[in-house]
Amino acid sequence: MTMSLFYPTVYKNRVTDITLQDLEQLGVRGLLLDVDNTLTTHGSQELSEDVRRWLETMKQAGIALTVVSNSWEWRVAPFATKLGLRHISLSCKPSPFGFLRGIHRLKLPKRECAAVGDQVFTDILGANLCGITCIQLQPIALETGKPFLALRRKWERKIYAKRKERET
Numbered sequence: 542m543t544m545s546l547f548y549p550t551v552y553k554n555r556v557t558d559i560t561l562q563d564l565e566q567l568g569v570r571g572l573l574l575d576v577d578n579t580l581t582t583h584g585s586q587e588l589s590e591d592v593r594r595w596l597e598t599m600k601q602a603g604i605a606l607t608v609v610s611n612s613w614e615w616r617v618a619p620f621a622t623k624l625g626l627r628h629i630s631l632s633c634k635p636s637p638f639g640f641l642r643g644i645h646r647l648k649l650p651k652r653e654c655a656a657v658g659d660q661v662f663t664d665i666l667g668a669n670l671c672g673i674t675c676i677q678l679q680p681i682a683l684e685t686g687k688p689f690l691a692l693r694r695k696w697e698r699k700i701y702a703k704r705k706e707r708e709t
């Protein structure tokens with residue numbers, strides 16, 4: 542497995558930092574959105590005002606949106622409903638199948654779709670395996686009391702260190 546599978550197309554801090562101009566430059570007209578630590582904090586149903594406004598801007602500009610999350614239906618469905626978006630739960634990222642279902646739903650060619658997410662081993666790896674544009678975000682807040690996620694974040698830090706080495 543080559544290191545490049547762990548690299549996104551672009552980095553952003555928050556989802557709200559993604560602009561219409563960015564998407565135009567990337568040739569992207571549809572977004573496959575992660576939920577936890579991308580649109581809201583881990584496990585939260587709270588939709589912040591700035592994210593709500595960002596979603597509205599995207600929708601009004603005709604950007605196709607859908608939620609693709611590895612989390613459970615009971616966690617994802619109420620939040621996606623709040624966003625007014627369709628969703629795919631238990632998407633099994635990094636397997637490309639959830640993204641492929643999402644792309645099909647957006648009714649856009651694959652090259653015009655981008656995955657947006659915060660985790661290297663699910664969102665970024667999955668997008669690259671699927672062959673789509675990938676926007677990596679900083680997690681909104683690190684998860685607490687989740688030993689498995691803590692371990693994955695530790696591996697992510699190793700990947701970041703390697704990426705830094707290569708980029709400098």
Ligand SMILES: [Mg+2]
Pocket residue numbers: 575576577578579658659660
């Ligand atoms: Mg996430």
